[in-house]
Amino acid sequence: xxxAMLAAPAAPAAPAAxxxxSVTAHLMGGRVGVHLRPGAVGSADAAWLEGARVLRRMRAWxxxxxxxxxxxDLARLNAAxxxxxxxRPTLAAVLEWSRRxxxxxxxxxxxxxxxxxxxxxxxxxxxPGGADRSWEARPDRRxxxxxxxxxxxxxxxxxxxxxxxxxxxxxLDRHRAALVDADGDVAISLRHGETWRIGVAHPTDPGAVLAxxxxxxxxxxxAQRFGVATSGTSVxxxxxxxxxxxxxxxPRTERSAVTDVAQATVLAGSAAEAEAFAKAVVxxxxxxxxxxxxxxxxxxxxxLTERGEVLATPSLTRWLA
Amino acid sequence: MEPPGIDRQxxxxxxxxxxxxxxxxxxxxxxxxxxxxxxxxxxxxxxAIVRPPAAYLGQPAAVIAGVADQAAAPARHVTRYVQLLPxxxxxxxxxxxxxPQPTPRVVxxxxxxxxxx
Numbered sequence: 485x486x487x488a489m490l491a492a493p494a495a496p497a498a499p500a501a502x503x504x505x506s507v508t509a510h511l512m513g514g515r516v517g518v519h520l521r522p523g524a525v526g527s528a529d530a531a532w533l534e535g536a537r538v539l540r541r542m543r544a545w546x547x548x549x550x551x552x553x554x555x556x557d558l559a560r561l562n563a564a565x566x567x568x569x570x571x572r573p574t575l576a577a578v579l580e581w582s583r584r585x586x587x588x589x590x591x592x593x594x595x596x597x598x599x600x601x602x603x604x605x606x607x608x609x610x611x612p613g614g615a616d617r618s619w620e621a622r623p624d625r626r627x628x629x630x631x632x633x634x635x636x637x638x639x640x641x642x643x644x645x646x647x648x649x650x651x652x653x654x655x656l657d658r659h660r661a662a663l664v665d666a667d668g669d670v671a672i673s674l675r676h677g678e679t680w681r682i683g684v685a686h687p688t689d690p691g692a693v694l695a696x697x698x699x700x701x702x703x704x705x706x707a708q709r710f711g712v713a714t715s716g717t718s719v720x721x722x723x724x725x726x727x728x729x730x731x732x733x734x735p736r737t738e739r740s741a742v743t744d745v746a747q748a749t750v751l752a753g754s755a756a757e758a759e760a761f762a763k764a765v766v767x768x769x770x771x772x773x774x775x776x777x778x779x780x781x782x783x784x785x786x787x788l789t790e791r792g793e794v795l796a797t798p799s800l801t802r803w804l805a
Numbered sequence: 806m807e808p809p810g811i812d813r814q815x816x817x818x819x820x821x822x823x824x825x826x827x828x829x830x831x832x833x834x835x836x837x838x839x840x841x842x843x844x845x846x847x848x849x850x851x852x853a854i855v856r857p858p859a860a861y862l863g864q865p866a867a868v869i870a871g872v873a874d875q876a877a878a879p880a881r882h883v884t885r886y887v888q889l890l891p892x893x894x895x896x897x898x899x900x901x902x903x904x905p906q907p908t909p910r911v912v913x914x915x916x917x918x919x920x921x922x
Contacts, residue, residue, distance in 0.1 A: 684917075687918060
C-alpha cells in the first residue's frame with residue numbers, strides 16, 4: 485500500500501515567487517507605477533531599486549514632454565515663433581510616433597489640437613477652424629527639426645504616456661513579469677507562463693471594475709509585450725454655459741467629440757498603440773470605430789456606452805478573466 | 806490368461822474390521838491464530854487509512870514507518886509521497902519533487918482614463 489500524496493518542495497521555494505514589487509509616484513498629472521515580479525534573478529530589494537531607477541528615467545522623459553512646464557522641450561517648441569524648430573531625441577521620437585498613430589487611425593489621433601482643447605476646457609467658442617495643422621519632422625542624429633506654420637502648438641497628452649510606458653517596460657524585460665502603469669496607460673512584459681490581471685476601472689464608480697483582463701505570456705523564448713489603455717469622456721469633462729465639453733477633440737470638427745462611447749479600453753501589442761486606438765474609438769463612436777477594430781495588431785476592445793452598455797469585441801473574450 | 810505352470814494364488818480375504826479414523830491436528834487453535842492475525846491486519850490497515858499521515862499532524866514522516874512496523878506482513882506500507890508543510894524537511898535520501906508555484910491572481914493595476922484622482 486502506498487500513501488499517495490502530492491509531493492511538495494522540501495527545498496526553499498523560489499525566492500519571492502509570489503512577490504510583486506511596486507514603486508509609484510505622482511507624475512504627468514497622475515499616478516505612475518512600476519510593478520515587478522522579480523523571480524529568482526534578484527531580490528525584492530534589488531527590484532525595488534530598479535523600479536525606482538526606472539521611475540526616475542520616466543520623470544526625466546516626462547519633464548521634456550509636458551506642456552505644463554515652460555522649460556520642457558515641448559513648451560519651447562510651442563513657444564518658438566519661427567516655422568522651424570529643433571527638438572531633442574525624446575520629443576522627436578514621440579512626435580514621430582504620433583505621426584504613425586495618426587496614419588493608423590485615419591487622422592483621428594492628432595497632436596495639433598491644443599488650442600481646441602483649451603477652448604473646450606475654458607468654455608470658449610473654438611476658433612474658426614480650417615487653419616493649417618500640417619507639420620513635418622526632419623530627423624537627424626541629434627533629434628529632429630520640426631517644420632509647421634508659426635503658432636501651431638502641440639499637445640502630446642496620452643500619446644506621450646503610452647510611449648513612456650512602453651519605453652520604461654523595455655528596460656525591465658529581464659524580469660519574469662513587469663508592468664508600467666503611466667496613469668492608466670499600461671505596458672506589460674510577461675515571460676512564458678507568467679500572467680497578470682488588469683482591471684478596467686468603471687469611470688464613475690470608484691473601486692468598481694467593468695471587466696478584468698488576464699494576460700498571459702505565451703511566447704516560448706522571449707518576453708511578450710502587451711499594452712492596455714483606456715480613454716473616455718467622463719474624467720476631463722466640463723459643464724459650461726455653452727454646454728458639456730470634454731478633452732477628446734474630434735479633428736474633423738475641432739470640437740469635443742460627439743460620441744456614444746463613454747469609455748473605451750483597448751488591448752494591443754504596446755501601450756502607445758492601445759492609447760491611440762482607445763482615443764480613436766471614443767471619438768469615432770461605437771459604429772464608426774468598427775473599421776478600426778478589425779485592424780491588425782489589436783487584441784480586443786471593451787466599450788462602455790453612454791447608455792451604460794458594456795460591449796466587448798470577440799477577440800477580447802479570450803483575455804477576459 | 807496365466808502362463809502355463811504357474812498357479813496363481815489368491816490371498817485369502819481379510820476379515821472386515823472397522824476403519825480407524827486418521828489422527829489429525831486440532832484446527833481450532835490455528836483458526837484462532839489466523840483469526841486474530843486477520844483482525845490485527847485489518848486493524849492496522851484501518852489505522853493507516855483513517856489516521857492522517859504524519860506530515861499532516863506536524864510529526865516527522867518516520868511515524869508512518871512506525872505504523873508499518875506494527876502491521877502484519879500482508880499490510881506492508883511503502884511511503885512514496887509525503888506532503889511537506891512549510892518548514893518541514895524531507896527524510897534523508899527522499900526524492901523531492903517541486904510543485905509549481907501558482908501565479909498570484911491578484912489585480913493590483915487598473916487601466917483607467919487619465920487624470921483620475
